[in-house]
Amino acid sequence: KNQVEQSPQSLIILEGKNCTLQCNYTVSPFSNLRWYKQDTGRGPVSLTIMTFSENTKSNGRYTATLDADTKQSSLHITASQLSDSASYICVAGSSNTGKLIFGQGTTLQVKP
Amino acid sequence: EAGVTQFPSHSVIEKGQTVTLRCDPISGHDNLYWYRRVMGKEIKFLLHFVKESKQDESGMPNNRFLAERTGGTYSTLKVQPAELEDSGVYFCASSQGAGSGTQYFGPGTRLLVL
Numbered sequence: 001k002n003q004v005e006q007s008p009q010s011l012i013i014l015e016g017k018n019c020t021l022q023c024n025y026t027v028s029p030f031s032n033l034r035w036y037k038q039d040t041g042r043g044p045v046s047l048t049i050m051t052f053s054e055n056t057k058s059n060g061r062y063t064a065t066l067d068a069d070t071k072q073s074s075l076h077i078t079a080s081q082l083s084d085s086a087s088y089i090c091v092a093g094s095s096n097t098g099k100l101i102f103g104q105g106t107t108l109q110v111k112p
Numbered sequence: 113e114a115g116v117t118q119f120p121s122h123s124v125i126e127k128g129q130t131v132t133l134r135c136d137p138i139s140g141h142d143n144l145y146w147y148r149r150v151m152g153k154e155i156k157f158l159l160h161f162v163k164e165s166k167q168d169e170s171g172m173p174n175n176r177f178l179a180e181r182t183g184g185t186y187s188t189l190k191v192q193p194a195e196l197e198d199s200g201v202y203f204c205a206s207s208q209g210a211g212s213g214t215q216y217f218g219p220g221t222r223l224l225v226l
Contacts, residue, residue: 004154032212043116043203043217044155051212089155098143098210099168102155 002027004103006090012109017080021106023073023090032093033066035075038105039086047075047088080110114138116218118204124224130192133221137186137206143167144187145207145215146179150200158202161187162210173198194225 004025013019025033032051036044048057048064050073056065061078077084087105094101117136125131137144146158158177159169163184172179176195181187191198201222205215 036217041219043205043219045217046214049212049214093212098145098160098207098213098215099157099170100145100147100215101157102147104154 002092002094002101004090004092004101006088006103006106008106009104010107010109012111013080015080015082015110015112018076018078019080019108020077021075021088021090021108023075023103025071025073025090025092025101025103027092027094027101029095030068030071030092031095033064033073034091034093034100035062035064035073036089036091037086038089044089077108080108082110082112084108085110116204116206116216118202118218118221120221121219122222122224124226125194126226127196128193130190131194131223133189133191133202133204133223135187135189135204135206135218137204138216141206141208141216142184143207143210143213143215144181145205146187146189147203147205148200149203149220150197155203158189160210167210191223194223196225199223199225 035047038044089105090103144161149155157171160167161181201220207213
């Protein structure tokens, strides 16, 4: 069964601190791994996309890693800001058609 | 450039009624996707259009759901008759290419079936 699992379910950090979110996936055939940010009441916004041959991808203060052998990915947020408070969703792309399998997300709260 | 838009933003209907959701993709995007998030669950794929053709509709829950994309521009998702378990947030996304292309999501339509 294709599935994506994320941890932790929720996280609270202080502004300026770093954090790392984890993702494990079981998706076949696997094509790519994405991280999305979703603010409350809005649609998901793409942060990074990595194909199975890529190990890392950065987007500003966001850095994603991918280990296709262990089927694990992480999203590291550096120097967090209040605006980083959101749900972060790990998404695996299956085959080459664009079909996406979503994790349940990690809810991040950044406090001043 | 306008993003993906969805209408309505919210809909409250009674069980047995019909609801039609609309999605306008980013101009020029041939690929259009519908997703749904029910309360407490992850977002799940419903179907994928390439222009006006259904590429993959493996995620459609049952035959009460009908998606169309006449002319390959905007798409509609009709639920008839609606059931309580259809409540959730329906997202539409579009992309230029399939595969590893970025999918741009709309804000979603929040559907509540009473």
